[in-house]
Amino acid sequence: MSSRSPRKRLQAEATCPSCLEYFIDPMILDCGHNLCFRCISHIWRNPQVMARCPQCTAMVHRQNFKANLQLANMVEIARALGKQLKVERDGGKCCKKHQEALKLFCKDDKIPICLVCDRSKQHIKHHVVPVEEVDQEYQIWNCLETLREERDKILAYKTLMEKESQDLLDIGNALERCRNWKLENPVVVAPELKWCIWDICDITPYLKNVIEQFKDHLKSGFRLQKENLHFDPLTSGPWVVLSADCKTVTEGDQYRALSNNPESIYIPSFSPGRGHRADHRTQQTFNAVLYT
Ligand SMILES: [Zn+2]
Ligand SMILES: [Zn+2]
Ligand SMILES: [Zn+2]
Ligand SMILES: [Zn+2]
Incomplete structure (x- = not known):
């Protein structure tokens, strides 16, 4: 091999x-x-x-x-x-604008340039030579360029450090202020007021319990009343049909002659053909008898 x-x-x-x-x-x-x-x-x-x-x-x-x-x-x-x-052998330096090797050196600008730069407006009238011919000048530029890059890195690091130290300083100042901050003596509460507050605290759960019980009682009372509701058939109206158990009322589709009972119900109709009859009984309702 x-x-x-x-x-x-x-x-x-x-x-x-x-x-x-x-x-x-x-x-x-x-x-x-x-x-x-x-x-x-x-x-x-x-x-x-x-x-x-x-x-x-x-x-x-x-x-x-x-x-x-x-x-x-x-x-x-x-x-x-x-x-x-x-x-890579030339220190990895290539034209940042054209990504080409820096083969030439512009004597006017004292910088290495690539072949594309050489044809650009910026350098066309400048004195440009192969980079090998100005080895010393190129080396100096190379060193300066490296130093410039290092300086930029250091400056960026310095800015970062300054910001961090300022943050630390702020935290330190805040801690110092906390340390120097004296707590004011608590306000003295009168013993009567203290007892009153304790009493309220003690009685609150008891009151809550009483309210809950009262609510339950009301609910069960309403349910019982609904179940025992009973309509009086004698007070029925001309457009009303009462169920056999006298517990529900629906609107009938035929007019029924009203009894002479002044308390009979009348449901007014606004649909064509039935007409609208308004009299003193319009507002009457069934007499509901509650059996308890
Ligand atoms: Zn051959
Ligand atoms: Zn050949
Ligand atoms: Zn270039
Ligand atoms: Zn130039």
Whole structure:
């Protein structure tokens, strides 16, 4: 097994043996090796002629070359991984605006910038150089940036601590006030008033009990009266039908001649056909006899 790191091995696999760069449009040969499309075009100018693979020297024919899409995808991954590692190696600093590696340094602003920043209005007229060329200046900026971040963290922590200490101070002051607060002497209550209050306290449950008993008594009395209610048939009205047991009354659908009893009941009707007869008996009611 190779002693090289997986990253190095991946890079080697993604590199063209002819141009020694990452493959661009890789093509697979009969022998199984790969070349960039432009490298093949450069080596084999005549498509009819056989040529040797630059890696294993096997004789291969140009007409048999095919695009290797899987390798093309792998090259993209290797390229992205390389970028990411470079950003991490440079202290993890990348452009906060474009999330790209800070490869350039703006001499006018004295800050590192990414390739996208370089094309922006802000820096287009500035003197921009590769970051490697201003290593010292970049290192200074890097230190300052780290210090700035640390300072922001410390300031945020300080604000938090100040708030917490203020809260603690408030609690301490409140406790101090409580400690100094003297309870006033309780008001002296006259002994007569005290006895009176105790008496009321004693009598209240007894009164409650009496009220409950009285309520029960009233309820049972009403129930008994309802059960013993008896209407007098002699006082019945012309539109009234009395039940056989003389306990219930309903409105009849036929007019019945009234007796001469002046106490007979009359139920007035407002429906068509019956007319409305009002006389002194309208307000009369049954005489109800209560048998107890
Ligand atoms: Zn190549
Ligand atoms: Zn080969
Ligand atoms: Zn940028
Ligand atoms: Zn600039």
